Amino acid sequence: MRGTDRGEATATEAQNDETAARGPAAECPRCGSKLPAGAKECAECGSRGWFTTSRQTTVVLSLILLCAQFLLTGFLNRKFEGREREMARQWYDRGVAELAAGRAEAALNPLRTALVYSRNNPQYELRLGEALVAGEHYGEAKTYLLTLLERQPGSSELNLELARLAAREGDVSEAIHYYEASLYGVWESNGEQQRRAARRELIAYLSDHGQKAEALAHTMSYAANLPPDAGLHIQAGELFLAEQNYDHAEEQFREALALAPHNAAALAGAGRAALAKGEYADAERFLNRANRANPSDGSLAEPLALARALVSLDPSAPGLTDTESQRRAIHAYQLAALRLDTCMGSVESGANSPLRVLAEREKPIDMKLRRKRGPPNDPPRSTIVEFALDAEQAVTAACGSGSVEDRALTILAVHRSGGGQ
Template identity: 35%
Template structure:
């Protein structure tokens, strides 16, 4: 009997094992299915949460953009910071927050955001431009120039050429304000190479070249503009002024006359034209005039210089820069030479005209240092001295 019971128990255990083995695949399938369903459910919840966070961040961002456009900077800062709660590393949100902070003149906070953004994308044009402006406001010229250069050659999301041009114009203005004319000239030449034929742009370039004292390029830009708009009084005046500074007085006269015809109230151009005409009329070195006319101009110049001496006390000697030199002063020289400066005296002595004009030029230069810039005929003679120094009659 015991053996029979043991065999029966053994058969029951074997039966239970067989039943478990038949049920195990079914259980594994069920567990796997439940696991998949659970993960899908969790992923869906996570996605829904992220979508909700993104939507909330976007909603706050759009409010910030509206406030920033309306120059409500405090509200914009609040909006962008709320947006960043839902997307802490969002590059666009941080950039616009920096813009709003700059609108409130909170440069230190804005700079912190911008420098972080620059580390992430050093080729971003707007980030470089804002960093350049901050450095310029702090009078940190080397840093400002570097960031402006980076902005000029950086990547812009839209209207790339326009944005680069505006960045370069800001740099040029900064250089001109700081009297860095050589650097400004180099930047202007680079800007002019990419300029189109729009007269307004060409006029702006001409004006900037004038401020940088690059008169040759200024004339070129004004003349290019006049090809499209030949009757623009402002452009004609600019071209005349640039030619005047280049001592190209015949060309200056041409442009200034046209400028005044089109805008008679331009007092500056009228004064330059008056001086230009006197230079052209009083210059004894001009070609195609008779010897008699040349002698007459020398005599008139000599008399004008003498009158200038009577109204301007010049220190003894005629050293440049106020440094006296030994020998007769200018008044004594003029008085000693005066009896010889006659039509007959000039005809008899071929070198006398050069001697007289040399003294005239020294008088005009020295009196301009001692008594300030001359006007009228004295200014014309001073300009002729710069134009003709070293020339022979």
């Protein structure tokens, strides 16, 4: 570049060049052609004698103009963007309001408009995805959400929406895949809370689709990572209860009670878990406390009555005297015999039906119990109890459940044979 040497030349030399360019024997400073004497314009490139000054001025003016245009554009753009954001927010709010009111179809247009003015806003996009799913635009929702997911592959919210979409479409494996992806992804806000909610949703979904083992595994995982919060432990306990895992359920309710000893829901849960486990005294105690803590809870009446009946009827309860055990056994027998008679009167039973067989079994017991005098323990207490529980179980199968006491005896019958509630 000729400027390498010239760059070190002084300003005076440059001025000399300029003067020379105007002189009679000068060369055109641009194209190097010889300028005729006195010529004001280069014949080759058209530049004029005052070219240097003019170009210099133009460059300076252009740079000034560029700066001015930059500032002006920046100002206008910022103003316009502010306006766009405002409009986007208004349309978004309108869409969210429609969505909250259950009008998914009406929410679509405002949400789409919001996204026109605030493109790639993840919050708006997600809400539109939700609206599409809610509005049953499954095809569009899927494409839309997948597109968003490609941009944010770790988004838990998107995976959760896709999971719900797959669940609605009945694609169980895809739903589970997306649910699990949502658990291990990134949440925009309240990560732990949202992750727990998603896991609860997944557990419910797995349970509904008969995948008990997977549901239990997720519930265990859910329970293992809970912060000290009674409400969360209660939720975990409820999940275990639904999965008939009473030990873990009771453990969760007890943890909740350690944090909030008078929490009615925890007491009720613990009572139900104890009831299911056959710990009737504990169940009655918990349920009584729950009832005192929240007397208006109507759902407690039945388990409480059942627990009380179980506590008062169980002839095998530990710590009973012989007399009390015998009294309970005979009471159970009387209840069962009466129920058997009633049931046999209402349903037809053949000669070899279980009810008829029980009726045959009842006769010698009844006869022996009616005797004024006879050997003690005849019939043996175990025979009486055995008959009572068998009868209750059979009658419940044939004629449905009876009174609270009958249901209590049926539960005892089931527990006797090793089953749960």
